[in-house]
Amino acid sequence: MGVELWVVFLIIAAVVLLIWLFLTLIPIGLWISAVAANVKIGIFTLVGMRLRGVPPVRIVSPLIKAVKAGLALSTNKLEAHYLAGGNVDCLINALIAAQRAGIALEFERAAAIDLAGRNVLEAVQMSVYPKVIETPAISAIAKNGIELITKAKVTIRANIDRLIGGAGEQTIIARVGEGIVSTIGGCNSHDEVLQNPASVSRMVLEKGLETGTAFEILSVDITSIDVGRNIGAQLLTDQAEADKRIAQARAEERRAMAAAIEEEMRAQVQEMRAKVVEAEAEVPKAMAKALSEGKLGAMDYYNMMNVVSDTQMRNAMAGSDEREASD
Numbered sequence: 001m002g003v004e005l006w007v008v009f010l011i012i013a014a015v016v017l018l019i020w021l022f023l024t025l026i027p028i029g030l031w032i033s034a035v036a037a038n039v040k041i042g043i044f045t046l047v048g049m050r051l052r053g054v055p056p057v058r059i060v061s062p063l064i065k066a067v068k069a070g071l072a073l074s075t076n077k078l079e080a081h082y083l084a085g086g087n088v089d090c091l092i093n094a095l096i097a098a099q100r101a102g103i104a105l106e107f108e109r110a111a112a113i114d115l116a117g118r119n120v121l122e123a124v125q126m127s128v129y130p131k132v133i134e135t136p137a138i139s140a141i142a143k144n145g146i147e148l149i150t151k152a153k154v155t156i157r158a159n160i161d162r163l164i165g166g167a168g169e170q171t172i173i174a175r176v177g178e179g180i181v182s183t184i185g186g187c188n189s190h191d192e193v194l195q196n197p198a199s200v201s202r203m204v205l206e207k208g209l210e211t212g213t214a215f216e217i218l219s220v221d222i223t224s225i226d227v228g229r230n231i232g233a234q235l236l237t238d239q240a241e242a243d244k245r246i247a248q249a250r251a252e253e254r255r256a257m258a259a260a261i262e263e264e265m266r267a268q269v270q271e272m273r274a275k276v277v278e279a280e281a282e283v284p285k286a287m288a289k290a291l292s293e294g295k296l297g298a299m300d301y302y303n304m305m306n307v308v309s310d311t312q313m314r315n316a317m318a319g320s321d322e323r324e325a326s327d
Helices: 002-025 028-036 043-051 056-068 075-083 088-101 107-115 120-128 169-185 190-195 197-205 231-293 298-326
Strands: 131-134 138-141 146-158 215-230
Touching: 028 056, 043 056, 056 075, 056 088, 075 088, 075 107, 088 107, 088 120, 107 120, 120 146, 131 169, 138 169, 146 169, 146 190, 146 231, 169 197, 169 215, 190 197, 190 215, 197 215, 215 231
Parallel strands: none
Antiparallel strands: 131 146, 138 146, 146 215
């Protein structure tokens, strides 16, 4: 009896295990849903998905949605897209949205856009409902030197044909900012921009900024303009300050040169005075030698001393007269 019970228990366990494996490998509920939706897919196809590591629900559910929308797609294409790393559900939603909006979008192009890392459903939605992006504060300077700080809203629409390899929104913002700066920079006065901001928008649109991007620019609208600094006056002030410093440096250079020349002249005068003193020191020696050699008599010496005394007295009198005249 004990052996028979163990055999019955093992048989029941084996049957339960087989049923569990059967239900695990073959999603019966999903297959029934597909058949009810008139989606032709075999049980062995679902088993093959399991063996290839593809969750059947990720393929069958989008396929049911596509068939209900009237799209003719095969499981092989969807499975290949999933194995390539694509988002099958987003892809099917994008194809359905494009069909409803009357946009020509083939499966291969949509799959390529999805695999390129772009949200293909969002691209289709942007083709139907344009998106508005806002630029940061843009500083531009008119020809009269007045700074204008502007903000703009750019209305863009996705271009399905240029989504692969086309530049994104940041490029659009950068180009619009560049266009605003160049347009305001070409105005003679900031008053022209303040009086007619629409002219800036029109000229920016005419520059063809969407070239090479994944979008089409529908409009550029200036939302705010603030008057900033007077850059021209500030530049002139800075230039004047720089010229002043240059002039001061040159004046200091000339002063230094004049001081050097004056110092050199003083040195020369001191040198000449030293030579005079040296020459005066030689006079007594020469006179003594002349007296000793008999070339100069005593009366000649006294006469010369009288002349010297008379000269000193005249110089002293002349100096006192000059002081009295100045007083």
